[in-house]
Amino acid sequence: PNKKKTSLLNRFFNGFNRWFDNITSKYIRVLSKFADRSSITVGLLVLFCILTWGTSRFLPSGFIPSEDQGMVYVSVTTPQGATVERTEKVLDEVTRIAKQIEGVDNVTTLAGYSIVTEIAGASYGMGMINLKNWSDRNxxxxxxxxxxxxxTKGISDAQIEIFAPPTVPGFGxxxxxELRLLDKSGGPISNTDEVTKNFIKELNASPEIQNSFTSFDxxxxxxxxxxxxxxxxxxxxxxxxxMSTLQTMLGSFYATNFIRFSQMYKVMVQAGPQFRKNPESILDMYLKNDAGEMVPFSTFVKLxxxxxxxxxxxxxxxxxxxxxxxPAAGYSSGEAIAAVEKLAAEKLPQKFELEWSGMTREEILSGNQTIYIFALCLLFVYLLLAA
Structure with missing residues (x-):
């Protein structure tokens, strides 16, 4: 058995050596015809450089493609001054509609918090929809x-935005x-709001872009x-x-902790609900002056x-x-970025500029490094062949 095994190994290695020597000899014959012709070598190098430049110049560019992570985010914004209860009703309606679609595993909602801006407010709401495993949904x-x-277009009581989570957690x-519209004019906030809304209309009208929105209002x-x-x-x-007294009376103030029944509890100081039921309640509040006397806010405050x-x-x-x-369907992230920059140059007033943020900023910064990476690869290949 050992002789048979050795014989098989020898035949395999002998056959491999013959095939490798044949390929090597053919490569040497082809190389010998062009090695002394520097014009062909330089021409091929120039051709590869042109092809590399052409692919980056004319083909759609992108960074990290979006993946099916089995999760969808929902951002709900009800009208200004809406209550948490009103926001909850919209979230309940979104939940009911989502569960009717095939492939939904569970839906989690939270009223009073914006998943986009990460701020709390009664008119904000968020939802996370988990889909079933890829093998269990079509x-x-x-x-x-x-x-x-x-x-959800029939829900007219709120602005609803539905999107996938970021490809890389932590980048937006x-x-x-994701971009920031900067107002360098120093004008009123209402002017910033008007320019932002007009710019979003221009973005949504562009064929390369879809679902543009802002939380600025x-x-x-x-x-x-x-x-x-x-x-x-x-x-x-x-x-x-x-101002510190108003913060305590209206917004609460953390004072201390105490332990009871093996549990730790926080002590929060705040005025009772009956003393802060409307904005005018501020005028009925008092604070101590430097002489220890109680002074009403109404004596020096106006609303x-x-x-x-x-x-x-x-x-x-x-x-x-x-x-x-x-980016709209059929367009890459690079094409969407180019479209946004073109619209900004044409439509934005003076002293309004764009700054990219999040993953988009990383895409733009890394996109300019392609030529340097290519040159570095050529240097490594040269050093490797020279060795």
Whole structure:
């Protein structure tokens, strides 16, 4: 048995050596015809460089392709000033519609929180829809998003955005592209809001882009507190102390902890609900001055009803509005980025600029490194052959 096994191995290695020697001799004959002709070598190198440049110049570019992760995010925004109960009703309706679509495993919702901007607010809501295993469903994530988007168009009480999670966790909260519209004009916030909404209309009208939206809205009803600093000083009231007192009375203040029944509990100081039932309740509150006397807020405070964004976001020290969107079907992320930059150059007013963020920023930064990577590869090949 050992002789037979050795004989088989020898025949295999002998056959392999004959095949390898034959291939080597053919390669040497072909190489000898062109090795001395530098024009052909240089021409092939130039041809490969042109082909490399052409593929990056004319073919659609992308970064990391979107994958079917078996999960879909839902962002719900009800009208300004809406209650949490109103937002919950919209989320319940979205849940009911989602469960009617084939392939849904479970739906989790949370009212009072925005998954896009990660801020809390009564008019915000989020949902996470988990799909069944790939082998148990005949529908992809993109098909599910298209169906759910179509079926939720009848919900007129809220703005509903449906999208897949980001390809790489930690780079944004949505799939597609992410950018910041910077207002460098120093004008009113209402101007930023108007420019942002007009720009989103232009984006959605572009064939390369779909599902563009923003969470920036400067029409939230608010109250602006006007403080008479001179009168407050006459009353012996510190403005800093007045604002801290309002924060405690209206928004609560963490004081300490205590342990009871082997459990730790927090002590939060806050005015009772009956003392903060409406904005005008601020005028009925009191605080101590530097002499220990109780001074009503109404003596040095006035309220003005205004409208503005619920959260002010600055990017590179400028007022900004975050815009999210996705490439349309049949278009790559590179084509969508080029379309956005073209629209920005044509449609945005002066002193309004774009800054990319999230995964889109990484795509743009890495896209400029292709030529350097190619040159480095040529250097390594040369060094390897020279050795």
């Amino acid at each position: 529908i992809s994530v993109n098909e599910f998003i298209a169906q759910l988007t179509q079926k 909260n949505t799939s597609g592209f 400067a029409t939230f009803p608010q109250y602006l507190i006007h403080i008479d600093y001179d009168l407050a000083a006459k009353k012996g009231v510190s403005v800093d102390n007045a 003005e009803r205004v409208y503005g964004p619920e959260v002010l976001t600055r990017y590179n020290m400028y007022m900004s509005a975050m815009i999210n969107g996705e």
